[in-house]
Amino acid sequence: EPEVTQTPSHQVTQMGQEVILRCVPISNHLYFYWYRQILGQKVEFLVSFYNNEISEKSEIFDDQFSVERPDGSNFTLKIRSTKLEDSAMYFCASRDRVSRYEQYFGPGTRLTVT
Amino acid sequence: KNEVEQSPQNLTAQEGEFITINCSYSVGISALHWLQQHPGGGIVSLFMLSSGKKKHGRLIATINIQEKHSSLHITASHPRDSAVYICAGLGGSQGNLIFGKGTKLSVKP
Numbered sequence: 001e002p003e004v005t006q007t008p009s010h011q012v013t014q015m016g017q018e019v020i021l022r023c024v025p026i027s028n029h030l031y032f033y034w035y036r037q038i039l040g041q042k043v044e045f046l047v048s049f050y051n052n053e054i055s056e057k058s059e060i061f062d063d064q065f066s067v068e069r070p071d072g073s074n075f076t077l078k079i080r081s082t083k084l085e086d087s088a089m090y091f092c093a094s095r096d097r098v099s100r101y102e103q104y105f106g107p108g109t110r111l112t113v114t
Numbered sequence: 115k116n117e118v119e120q121s122p123q124n125l126t127a128q129e130g131e132f133i134t135i136n137c138s139y140s141v142g143i144s145a146l147h148w149l150q151q152h153p154g155g156g157i158v159s160l161f162m163l164s165s166g167k168k169k170h171g172r173l174i175a176t177i178n179i180q181e182k183h184s185s186l187h188i189t190a191s192h193p194r195d196s197a198v199y200i201c202a203g204l205g206g207s208q209g210n211l212i213f214g215k216g217t218k219l220s221v222k223p
Contacts, residue, residue, distance in 0.1 A: 031209055043157075043213040048206065055208040089155050101145045101164065101204050103211065105157040 002026040004106035006092050012112045016081050021109045023075045023092030032075045033093040033103065034067065036060070043091065049075065082113045116142045116205035120214035127221050133188040135217045137201030144204050146184045147211060148175050151198040160186070160199075191221045 005024045013019050025032050034046040047057040049067055066078045075094075079086055089110050093103040117140045127133050137146065145164040151157050161168045161175040163184060168175050172191075177184040188195055198218050202211040 033210060035211070035213075037155075042215045043200065043202070043211075045206070045210045045212065048208040048210050050208060056206050056210055058210075091157060095209060101147065101209065102159060102162040103147070103209070104159065105149075107154075107156045110155070 004092055004094055004104050006090075006106035006109050008109060009107065010110045010112070012114065013082055015084060015113055019079050019082055019111060021077045021079075021090050021092075021111070023077070023094075023106055024073055025075055025092065025094030026096075026104055027073070029094035029096045029104070031055075031095045031097075032067075032069070034077045035091045035093065036088040037091065037108075038085075038088045046077070046090075079111075082111075084113050087111055087113045116140050116203060116212050118143065118146075118201055118203045118212050118214040120201050120217055122217060123215065125217055125219045127191050127219070129192055129221055129223050131191050131221075133191050133195075133219065133221075135186045135199050135201075135219070137184045137186070137214055139182050139184070139201075139203045141182070142205060143182075143212065146175075146177060146204070147200075147202040148184075148186050149200040149202060151200055151216065153197070157200070188219075191219075193221045193223050196220050 032049040037043045089108045092106040148160040163177040172189045174187040198216040200216045201214040205212040
């Protein structure tokens with residue numbers, strides 16, 4: 001069964017460093033999402049991406065964040081200068097054009113900023 | 115503002131019990147996802163509902179659009195059902211989800 005994959009599973013970085021989190025969505029999916037979950041809190045929407053551009057973003061998704069689909073298969077989230085409060089689990093999700101609602105989630109990347 | 119509220123926050127049950135988790139949502143949310151999050155953090159989609167009722171094995175999800183309320187039921191609960199169950203509403207025009215805080219379910223043998 002097709003699945004969304006994410007790498008790495010765990011990333012440790014120092015404050016101020018840039019990190020890139022990678023996702024490979026399901027191959028025929030067209031809509032892509034990033035969510036994050038700070039430990040002990042609920043999952044929060046960051047950004048949605050369609051047709052090679054951001055379609056919607058939350059207040060959390062400020063200038064420190066960017067997304068890219070560099071090669072038609074990968075979907076990346078970049079944090080330019082990480083802060084301690086960026087420590088969280090980051091989930092990628094995707095859906096196809098037909099399914100208006102159902103999203104498929106990757107296993108997540110746990111980002112720890114020290 | 116689109117919101118999703120879940121109850122209870124924590125739930126402990128004995129194996130075999132019938133379990134209900136509730137979710138209320140605000141105007142502007144057009145459909146609901148029920149998701150399961152395992153201790154390792156991974157999220158699995160259980161159901162997507164915009165009306166009526168869906169059943170998969172021992173899991174049943176219902177939604178009442180007029181009352182803006184959905185329930186997830188687990189029949190004959192088992193310790194392997196122990197997980198966090200999350201209700202998420204379809205809030206944005208691009209399909210982004212608005213998540214509830216989750217219900218931590220623990221089923222004791």
